[in-house]
Amino acid sequence: EKDASEEGYTWTVTGTGPVKVNRGETAESTVTNSYFKDTEYTPKVTKALKVGDEDVNPWPAGVSFDFYLNFEPGEGQSKTDVVMANREAVATEQNKTGEFGTIEFKKPGTYVFTIEEVEPAGTQNHKKNGIIYSTDKVTLTVEVGEKLIGSGVLEVKSKTYSPANGQAEEGLITNNMDYPSYAPSVTKVLKDDNGPVPEADWAGKSFTFDLAMSESMSAEQKANVIMPGTEKTVNDQSEGHKETFGNIAFKAAGTYDFTITERPSEDTTVRCDTTPKNISVQVDADGDGNLSVTKVTVDGTEVTGETIVGSGVTVENTLIREKEFKFKKVWLDDNTDSAASVDWPQGQVITVDLYGKETGKTDTRIDEYALTNPAPAGAAYTVELKTETINGKTYKSYEFTIPHLDAKYDSFYVIEQELPGYFTVYGALQESALVTGQGRDRAGEGEYIINRVVKVSLPETGGPGTSMIYLLGIALIVLAGGGYILRNRRLLVTRPGSGHGRKGGDPMG
Secondary structure: OOOOOOOOEEEEEEEOOOOOOOOOOOOOOOEEEEEEEOEEEOOEEEEEEEEOOEEOOOOOOOOEEEEEEEEEOOOOOOHHHEEEOOOEEEEEOOOOEEEOOOEEEOOOEEEEEEEEEEOOOOOEOOEEOOEEOOOOOEEEEEEEEEOOOOOOEEEEEEEEEEOEOOOOOOEEEEEEEOOOEEOOEEEEEEEEOOEEOOHHHHOOOEEEEEEEEOOOOOHHHHHOEEOOOOEEEEEOOOHHHEEEOOOEEEOOOEEEEEEEEEOOOOOOOEEOOOOOEEEEEEEEEOOOOOEEEEEEEEOOEEEEHHHHOOOEEEEEEEEOOOEEEEEEEEEEOOOOOOOOEEOOOOOOOEEEEEEEEOOOOOOEEEEEEEEOOOOOOOOOOEEEEEEEEEOOEEEEEEEEEEEEEOOOOOEEEEEEOOOOOEEEEEEOOOHHHHHOHHHOOOEOOOOEEEEEEOOOOOOOOOOOHHHHHHHHHHHHHHHHHHHHHHHHHHHHHOOOOOOOOOHHHOOOO
């Protein structure tokens, strides 16, 4: 059949094929014409750009992605059964879903298409400018049939994308950004005065650290960083007492600064180092625009090459073990020239203030202790009598021990509160110290508080002394005598008729 077309319809012809005609016989051939009103569909594809499981937002400047649509004819189909207006689509950051041209379908059937990404020029191993291009294809299956049986009007019955973009009627092709990354680690060292503590001392211990971008970085630098989780906890279950944060990803070349800071601990048995530890990461680009981490600097120490992986900061904490403090008490008699020690005065209580010293900090007043000898039951101190010989003389000293003190203090000292009737001296037990105290105002570890009885007598020298008192006494006697004489003389000159008064002896003058 040469022409049986109808306007607006697609005309297809089917028949029985070649017919053999024999003399004297009848031969028949059947020709069937089919007319179908065309139907159309516009395929779509969406581009996803990710780092790990996270979407890249925004996309690198100027980046777009190209796609190509291809028809795969099935059995009984030919490429003329469809008309494809435009086989190309583009996805940009502003419109991540690209549309192909409209496909016209000429007859019923199941049509299969593939969508694939077109890599840009200069791509090496599917990678360029830090983007790894996907080699996966999207399969689009379109089912076309008559709208009504025998109507000759076609419609798209269904369309299926694999993989699909969620519930949307569009395909999905995902590319990954090969951003360079660095995963910093934090190692906790728990030590005491003898170095790292035994593993048993770690039982129940837990330390939390925070990872943060340094405030010194600009807003542009911070925008080029993709941060992982920013909190890690090192505890007694951490292998090697070390934990590693997730990967920090970098979108552009540059130098990026971070801090790892330990949170203050509520564990009073540990002195934490909450000083921020600094990490600097250098990122460089190669000739193809692909980035890599080339150097890491941890608190001033540079790390390069393979050792970058797993590198990070080490934070030392000090396990506070209890300390004790000892000082001695000596009582001296009132003999200034050759002071001799005496027993603890019966019932005498002395009160001292205990102070602790930490390096770089102001001294802390820890507590007040009322000390007696002997120490009462349950007292927070102990006392022991000792004897010591200095320059051939034997002294009694009372050694006090105050236990269970916080080991965060480097040293301790005591100051005795005012003790009436005694002159207080601090320092070492030696002849000069017994009298002058050598200008000291406190007793440190193993040192002495020396109390000497003050003589109850007037001083011969210094101040006014006894001479001034004697002079004042004489002056009072003289004044008293003078007053007596003046009084008697007045009585004498005013006696009536004495002859010593005014003329005529008038007592009234």
